[in-house]
Amino acid sequence: MNHVLLIAVGNIGFRHFQALLNCSSSFDLYVVDFDDSAITRAKLYAADNANGRLIYYYSSLKDIDVPTAFHTAIIATSSIPRRAVFEELISLHTVKNIIFEKVLFPRVEDYLHVQTLLDKGGIAAYVNCIRRTADVYIALREELAAAKKIFFSMRGGDWGLACNSIHILDLFAFLTGAENPAVSCSGAMLEDKIFESKRSNYIEFYGKLVGKLNEQSLFSIDCIHGQSAAEIEIYTDATYYCICESMGTILSQPLDGSKPADIRRFDLLPVSQTTNQVVDQLFSGQIPKLTAYRESADLHVPILQEFIKKRNALIEKEEDLCPIT
Structure with a gap:
């Protein structure tokens, strides 16, 4: 299961992309974004910075035929589509670990719903609040x-x-x-x-x-x-x-x-220099220093x-x- 998935490669997603190219772990990288300009930007950057890593680009999750299992997925979309993207992901593919961007979701009901699906799928999930890793x-x-x-x-x-x-x-x-x-x-x-x-x-x-x-x-x-x-x-x-x-x-x-x-x-290191550390920790079997999903949900909801x-x-x-x- 040496495959990593990045969903959304614009804005903060591009910082995750930069970091993933510097991981020491061995994996193929799958990138999904419906925005052609975001994909083009990622390809241009990877042309000089891929470090030999295989990268596959898609406009939707449904376009990925293989693999059906990902070691780690990063969902870097904005908050409104994130729940639907997560649901589509787990309906199409097996995922061991998920890193969510914040703000997680715009509705209170989404937080428990997603936690239930994570528990059902046995998926370890974290939220990219990186100050606690410093x-x-x-x-x-x-x-x-x-x-x-x-x-x-x-x-x-x-x-x-x-x-x-x-x-x-x-x-x-x-x-x-x-x-x-x-x-x-x-x-x-x-x-x-x-x-x-x-x-x-x-x-x-x-x-x-x-x-x-x-x-x-x-x-x-x-x-x-x-x-x-x-x-x-x-x-x-x-x-x-x-x-x-x-x-x-x-x-x-x-x-x-x-x-x-x-x-x-x-x-303080930026996301472009922290996500690689987190993903390498996951591949080595460590629990990353990011906030666990359940704890982060409990912090998100009152705000x-x-x-x-x-x-x-x-x-x-x-x-x-x-x-x-």
Whole structure:
């Protein structure tokens, strides 16, 4: 079963494609995208970067006659078609591992439905929230393990609250060290306006999400208008942290002033340099550092419910979805 499938090779899918060409594992790569321009771009890139790997291109899943079994599939579509694409995939082919892009789905009902199908098929599934794979955050998680109380805050400008808040909440959940923390969330401070997303047919919000990750951890996620570098602040009962990913710095300061502030530097790898690591881990039989599907679904749903509530109030209709991706 030395076959890997990439569904959608435009946008973030192209970053996955770049990474897959740098995997050390031996496999043939199958790429599916209905967009001819995305396929053409991938072919042009692969002409100089395939590293001897066999690559097959298709415009639909139905066009793939062999193989019928994939070791790993990456579903990098936008959120609205993702459930249907997943259902078509498992109806036509056997899959051992699936990596989903986020935002997973636009409807709450999709999350349990897909989990049921994953369980039925014995498929291991993960969501591509990559901050928790970074060494800097793995080390910070260990530092925070002794904290009795933690307050997480993220604030920045024009960073895409609806699209990217799951990345931030996933990081906060990871840093608590808790397995499947219970999440409650409020979108009462979201702005009373729907904005167009940079992706066609999707929307965005500005404003603030606040909530709890468990009884010991609180969070605030804020997106303001205008270009402003995002900062993550973490307050524990003993230490204050300020993280600026764009500058690659973490400042830490004991609250009792017993030590001077310490500044550490770090680099976060892009998807084009992380997916290869994840796929190689899967081929070697390891559990990857990505978020497991079930845990990610539990983080997605409270946020999605708040976005659905806000959108329904603004459009003055009761709908069961929010088109975010």
